[in-house]
Amino acid sequence: MSIIEYRGEAANLKVLAREIEADQCLSGKCSLALKTLHQDRRDSLRHAQWAEISISVASGLATNVLYDALRALVERARDRGPVDEVSPRLEGGGEDAEGREGGDQ
Numbered sequence: 001m002s003i004i005e006y007r008g009e010a011a012n013l014k015v016l017a018r019e020i021e022a023d024q025c026l027s028g029k030c031s032l033a034l035k036t037l038h039q040d041r042r043d044s045l046r047h048a049q050w051a052e053i054s055i056s057v058a059s060g061l062a063t064n065v066l067y068d069a070l071r072a073l074v075e076r077a078r079d080r081g082p083v084d085e086v087s088p089r090l091e092g093g094g095e096d097a098e099g100r101e102g103g104d105q
Contacts, residue, residue, distance in 0.1 A: 002057045006074065008083035010036055010051035016077040017053060025069040031056045052086060 006013065015035055027091050057066060060067040077083045 001059055004057070004070070005086035006077075006083050007050065007052045007086050008077065009081045010034075010049040012077055012081045012083065013051045013053045015080070016073060016083070017042075019073050019076070020070070022057065022071065023069055025066060026073075028068070029057065029066060049082075060075055061097045072092070 008017075013034060020030055020032060032057075033054040035052050035054075037052060051086050055070065057070075074083060
């Protein structure tokens, strides 16, 4: 299973989650988890609430079309505000880190 995580403003990530759920290509093929974060020290001048969204895609469904659709929605979210990809966590081995986003960046 591929897991992609993004960090950004909570309201923007909630809109992204709704867009993913409404997208015909992504609907039913991705599972989403949204987690609110505590204020980050480096953003002390901002008053926005921060969150992380985890997007899980079953390995058999990880096609270029799926990732292109997801990437397009993330770019729209970036137009609305800051959205950064969270670096892969190495807890689960590291095989997920190599397979993220299809490796065609």
